Each structure stands twice: as structure tokens, then as C-alpha cells.
């Protein structure tokens with residue numbers, strides 16, 4: 251996983267909680283590959299994001315799922331600001347989500363050829379409902395839900411996201427996300 255994501259996690263914890271929580275989260279992780287300073291374009295084992303988010307969840311008493319979701323929501327806004335050229339003004343939330351694979355994540359791959367990105371399948375239901383199938387061996391769908399909620403904020407909408415693990419071993423590697431527009 252790219253250092254960019256780790257450094258955003260550290261900033262997120264400092265902003266949402268405080269420096270002390272950030273420090274504790276790092277200390278409890280023991281030896282990290284980067285000793286707590288991550289270079290944007292470098293890759294680090296993705297398990298470390300689970301370790302850090304797990305520590306944060308223990309320290310704050312917020313579930314791991316909610317911790318990932320909360321971070322994903324925050325991260326989307328940061329990435330959207332940093333990569334504003336990927337957004338066009340006349341786009342809708344559902345239009346944007348459905349272009350995720352063919353557009354945004356392809357651009358991400360151009361910038362970071364070794365990026366580990368999830369796959370998505372889309373099943374539009376009607377104008378207020380979109381089904382997205384998340385596929386990734388990293389099993390980070392809660393983070394994806396946060397990104398979807400961040401995107402909704404970006405487009406001035408509010409969504410409810412239902413989640414159902416449809417992977418064979420119920421290990422979160424294939425998850426159905428039902429995105430419902432509330433307004």
C-alpha cells in the first residue's frame with residue numbers, strides 16, 4: 251500500500267483525535283517497516299494499515315469497521331482535492347462511482363504502477379439505488395464504504411450503504427454494497 255495512504259492516516263488521527271493518540275497508535279504497532287514516516291510513492295505491506303487501524307480502534311474504542319469507514323470518508327475528500335483534475339463539474343455521484351474503475355483508479359495506476367486497487371462490478375437498480383460488488387483480496391470494503399460516503403459529501407448528497415459479504419469463505423474479499431441515495 252502506498253505511503254500516501256499511511257501518511258494521510260497519521261494526519262487523520264492527529265486531526266480527529268490528537269498527537270498523543272497518533273503516537274500511541276504507532277508505538278503499539280511495534281516495529282513498522284517505515285518507523286512511522288512513510289514516503290508518498292513508496293509501497294509498504296498493506297497489513298500495516300490493518301495493524302495501525304486495529305490499534306486505533308483499541309485506543310478509541312471504535313470498531314475496526316467504523317475506524318476504516320471514518321478514515322475512508324476523510325481520505326476521499328483529501329484525494330479529491332489533490333486530484334481535482336479527475337472530477338468534472340457536471341458529474342453525478344452515481345455517474346462518478348460507475349467510472350471508478352475505468353477512470354480514477356486507472357489514473358492512479360498510471361501514477362503508481364504497483365498500486366493495489368480493488369475491482370468493482372456495477373448493477374444499477376434505479377435512479378436512487380446502485381449495487382456495487384467490491385472485489386479485493388485485501389478485504390477493505392469498510393474503507394471503500396467510507397470512500398463512497400466521502401464521495402457523497404463531495405457531490406453534496408447523502409447515502410446509506412448496506413453491506414453483504416458474498417465471498418465463498420466469508421472473508422470480505424467479495425462484498426455487495428448497496429448504495430441508496432437519501433437526498
Ligand code: HEM
Nearest residue numbers: 251252329333358365366367368386388390394397398401
Ligand atoms: C468512492 C470512490 C472510491 C472507492 C470506493 C475507492 C475504493 C478503494 C479501496 C477499497 C481501496 C483499498 C485497496 C483494496 O481494497 O484493495 C482503494 C485504494 C486506493 N485508491 Fe481508491 N477508491 C475511490 C476513489 C479514489 C480516488 C478519488 C482516488 C484518487 C484520486 C483513489 C486512489 C486510491 C489509492 C491511491 C489507493 C491505494 C493504492 C495502494 O496503496 O496501493 N481512490 N480505493
